[in-house]
Amino acid sequence: MLEATHVExxxxxxxxxxxxxxEVQDGEICGLIGPNGAGKTTFFNIVSGLLRANGGTITFNGEDITDTPPKDIARMGIGRTFQITRPYPTFTTTDNLLPGLLYSGGYRKVSEARTRARELIEFVGLEHKADMIGRDLTMSEKKRLEIAKGLATDPELLLLDEVFAGLSSSDVTELIELVEEIRDDMGVTVLLIEHVMEAAMNVCDRIMVLANGEIIANDRPEAIAQNQQVIDVYLGTGEESYA
Ligand SMILES: Nc1ncnc2c1ncn2[C@@H]1O[C@H](COP(=O)(O)OP(=O)(O)OP(=O)(O)O)[C@@H](O)[C@H]1O
Ligand SMILES: [Mg+2]
Known part of the structure; x- marks a missing residue:
C-alpha cells in the first residue's frame, strides 16, 4: 500500500x-520506532505532504505521491494524527470532525457530516464529551479526538504519531483495542510511531526501527525486542530501558 524508497x-x-x-502492506498494523530525533515525525510529514523530501520516492497504492500536496494526499486516502494534539480549540468535539468529513470524507451536507461525526466520536469513546469544546478535553480525550479527526478524512492508511504517549496504563489498554478495531472493523491499515513499547509490542504485526537516517531492523515485535542492534541504539537494557 505504502512504499518509501531511498527517502532523504x-x-x-x-x-x-x-x-x-x-513498505506497509494492506491490512497491517505496523510500528515505526526509534530514538528521539531519529526523524519519525519528519517521515510522517513527508508522507502526508507537509514536507518535501530532498530525495527518494513515496508511492501509495502504486501511485507516486512524492510531491503531492497535503490536501490531495488526504483525499487519496492517507489520514494522520499529530504528535502534539491540535483540536480546533473553540469547536465542540463533534464539530472538530466536520472539516475532515466535508473536505476529504465524502460528505457534502453539514447535517449528514455531523451525523457521521457523532458515530466516529462514539467509536473513539468520546460520546460523553461530544458537545464539549476542544480545548477543554483532557490529554487522553484529545488523543482520542486526534484519532477521530484522522478517521474523518476516510483514510485507507492511518498514520498515528505517538497516540499512546502520556496515557495511563488502563488508557493504553483501551487504545490498543481501539487501534485493533480501526484495522479489523473499519478496514483501515495503520502505521504508528510509538515510544510506549508495551503498546507497540502488543498491537503491531511488524515493527520497523529508524536510526541514523535509515531503517536498521524490520521484523515481528518479539524478534525486534531481541535484536542486539536495536537494543544498542534504542531499547537499551535494565531499568532505564524501553523493553
Ligand atoms: N521543520 C523542521 N525544521 C528544522 N529541523 C527540524 C524540523 N522538523 C524536525 N526537525 C529536526 O529533525 C530531527 C528529527 O525530528 P523528528 O521530529 O522527525 O524526530 P522524531 O523521530 O519524531 O523524534 P521524537 O521521538 O522525539 O518525536 C530533529 O533534530 C528535529 O529537531
Ligand atoms: Mg516525533
Whole structure:
C-alpha cells in the first residue's frame, strides 16, 4: 500500500533521513520506532505532504505521491494524527470532525457530516464529551479526538504519531483495542510511531526501527525486542530501558 524508497531529508546541514526505505502492506498494523530525533515525525510529514523530501520516492497504492500536496494526499486516502494534539480549540468535539468529513470524507451536507461525526466520536469513546469544546478535553480525550479527526478524512492508511504517549496504563489498554478495531472493523491499515513499547509490542504485526537516517531492523515485535542492534541504539537494557 505504502512504499518509501531511498527517502532523504535534511534541514540545512542537519541530515535527518539519509536512506529510508520501507513498505506497509494492506491490512497491517505496523510500528515505526526509534530514538528521539531519529526523524519519525519528519517521515510522517513527508508522507502526508507537509514536507518535501530532498530525495527518494513515496508511492501509495502504486501511485507516486512524492510531491503531492497535503490536501490531495488526504483525499487519496492517507489520514494522520499529530504528535502534539491540535483540536480546533473553540469547536465542540463533534464539530472538530466536520472539516475532515466535508473536505476529504465524502460528505457534502453539514447535517449528514455531523451525523457521521457523532458515530466516529462514539467509536473513539468520546460520546460523553461530544458537545464539549476542544480545548477543554483532557490529554487522553484529545488523543482520542486526534484519532477521530484522522478517521474523518476516510483514510485507507492511518498514520498515528505517538497516540499512546502520556496515557495511563488502563488508557493504553483501551487504545490498543481501539487501534485493533480501526484495522479489523473499519478496514483501515495503520502505521504508528510509538515510544510506549508495551503498546507497540502488543498491537503491531511488524515493527520497523529508524536510526541514523535509515531503517536498521524490520521484523515481528518479539524478534525486534531481541535484536542486539536495536537494543544498542534504542531499547537499551535494565531499568532505564524501553523493553
Ligand atoms: N521543520 C523542521 N525544521 C528544522 N529541523 C527540524 C524540523 N522538523 C524536525 N526537525 C529536526 O529533525 C530531527 C528529527 O525530528 P523528528 O521530529 O522527525 O524526530 P522524531 O523521530 O519524531 O523524534 P521524537 O521521538 O522525539 O518525536 C530533529 O533534530 C528535529 O529537531
Ligand atoms: Mg516525533
Amino acid at each position: 531529508k535534511h534541514f540545512g546541514g542537519l541530515e535527518v533521513l539519509t536512506d529510508l526505505s520501507l
